[in-house]
Amino acid sequence: MLTIDESREAELTVLQLTGRLDAVTAPELEQRLATLAGDGCGKMAVDFGKLEMIVSAGLRVFLAFAKKCRKSGIRLALCRMQPVVYEVFKISGFTEILAIFPTREEAVRSLDS
Amino acid sequence: MSSPLTASDSVSREVAIRNGMLLALLDTGIVTVALVAAKSSVLLADFFKTLLELVAVTLSWLAIRRINRGANQQFEYGMGKMEHLVSLFVGLLMTVCLLLIVLNALRNILHPTHIAGVGILISIADQIVYAFVNAFLWLKNRREARAASSPLMEAQSKLFLTRMIGNVFILLSLGLSMALKPYAWASYIDPAASLMIGASILMAAMGLFSTSVSNLLDRTLEESDQIVILRELARHFDDYESLHTIRSRRAGTEVFIDILLEFDPEKKVGEIQKAAADIRRSIEQAIRGSRVTIGLATSASA
Numbered sequence: 001m002l003t004i005d006e007s008r009e010a011e012l013t014v015l016q017l018t019g020r021l022d023a024v025t026a027p028e029l030e031q032r033l034a035t036l037a038g039d040g041c042g043k044m045a046v047d048f049g050k051l052e053m054i055v056s057a058g059l060r061v062f063l064a065f066a067k068k069c070r071k072s073g074i075r076l077a078l079c080r081m082q083p084v085v086y087e088v089f090k091i092s093g094f095t096e097i098l099a100i101f102p103t104r105e106e107a108v109r110s111l112d113s
Numbered sequence: 114m115s116s117p118l119t120a121s122d123s124v125s126r127e128v129a130i131r132n133g134m135l136l137a138l139l140d141t142g143i144v145t146v147a148l149v150a151a152k153s154s155v156l157l158a159d160f161f162k163t164l165l166e167l168v169a170v171t172l173s174w175l176a177i178r179r180i181n182r183g184a185n186q187q188f189e190y191g192m193g194k195m196e197h198l199v200s201l202f203v204g205l206l207m208t209v210c211l212l213l214i215v216l217n218a219l220r221n222i223l224h225p226t227h228i229a230g231v232g233i234l235i236s237i238a239d240q241i242v243y244a245f246v247n248a249f250l251w252l253k254n255r256r257e258a259r260a261a262s263s264p265l266m267e268a269q270s271k272l273f274l275t276r277m278i279g280n281v282f283i284l285l286s287l288g289l290s291m292a293l294k295p296y297a298w299a300s301y302i303d304p305a306a307s308l309m310i311g312a313s314i315l316m317a318a319m320g321l322f323s324t325s326v327s328n329l330l331d332r333t334l335e336e337s338d339q340i341v342i343l344r345e346l347a348r349h350f351d352d353y354e355s356l357h358t359i360r361s362r363r364a365g366t367e368v369f370i371d372i373l374l375e376f377d378p379e380k381k382v383g384e385i386q387k388a389a390a391d392i393r394r395s396i397e398q399a400i401r402g403s404r405v406t407i408g409l410a411t412s413a414s415a
Contacts, residue, residue, distance in 0.1 A: 055336060055339075056336055056339035056340050056342075056343055057339075059340070059343050060343060060356070060359060063343055063346060063347060063356055064355070064356040064357075066350075067350075067353075067354065067355045067356055068355065071354065071355065088340070091340065091344070092340050092343050092344045092347060093343075093344045093347040093348055094343075094347055096347065096350075097347050097350045
């Protein structure tokens with residue numbers, strides 16, 4: 001089960017993920033991210049604070065979306081990962097290609113800078 | 114990753130298997146004569162065991178012969194699957210032989226009789242000769258395996274050791290049955306020993322079934338390997354433009370991975386080919402037994 005809460009403020013979109021990002025829920029997130037990119041979102045912060053678990057299917061969504069962001073000029077920042085989720089990002093080498101911050105404020109600040 | 118077999122490796126493997134087949138054919142002939150000329154459960158079990166070895170080695174020889182002769186630019190689709198189907202067939206044959214051995218042993222336990230006939234002497238001579246041949250091949254292969262650090266040769270040497278132990282076991286069983294003939298209970302040695310040979314066939318059949326069935330059924334790639342694919346794609350993040358799809362499956366020891374990537378249209382064909390080859394190579398090196406295909410996508414494929 002995954003819940004995606006969305007809030008918008010001007011150019012910035014913040015997504016709050018709650019639950020588990022697995023093979024069942026990953027397509028839902030993929031669809032939502034594609035819609036947001038299509039709507040011309042310029043900056044996006046994804047808050048992982050309430051995400052309990054992520055598997056490869058979820059990582060794949062972020063890898064493909066990171067590419068899409070680079071191509072279409074969307075600025076992306078991820079934040080508030082729980083240690084277990086951060087560990088998965090780290091062993092996958094995603095910490096090298098994605099901007100990850102401990103707090104939402106820092107993530108938003110990085111998008112504004 | 115294992116190094117590919119060269120043409121000369123394949124030919125020498127074919128010759129080695131053919132020699133093994135001829136040896137097994139000769140052994141089957143002798144064991145058949147011994148069985149007909151004697152009344153013994155052990156000899157019946159030995160006959161089935163030898164026959165199964167002959168069938169297995171003949172099928173291996175036919176398969177490798179077909180692969181070597183089939184090098185006519187036509188890709189042999191499904192050869193791997195055929196090999197596993199053949200193993201399943203051998204496994205089924207083993208089960209039938211096992212049933213016959215058990216039924217015969219039970220009959221001889223219920224109605225015990227002493228083993229007799231000239232076939233016993235033929236079999237004793239056969240076991241002595243083959244015990245020496247297998248001991249020689251075991252030592253030779255073990256020496257070569259140690260010199261070359263080859264797991265294949267190591268497995269081969271263990272096979273000959275197992276065969277030698279089998280020969281000694283049958284020899285002991287026949288020898289004890291003959292030597293202890295004056296005792297009534299000695300008539301149970303023969304069926305009991307045949308049941309032990311049956312147990313060894315059962316273990317081999319179970320191993321074949323589990324390996325072949327697992328190899329014939331495709332299943333999802335383990336999560337750890339899926340993470341490895343993503344890690345390698347992240348490592349090559351700047352080499353491609355978009356990630357479209359990743360499809361992967363495991364079939365036995367083989368892993369098939371298809372990745373659809375989009376590259377910068379401004380890049381030259383040579384650059385794209387090199388980038389795709391680098392990604393493919395790094396994943397294949399990271400995941401043992403994997404075969405990676407990088408498909409080229411356009412923005413329209415998204």
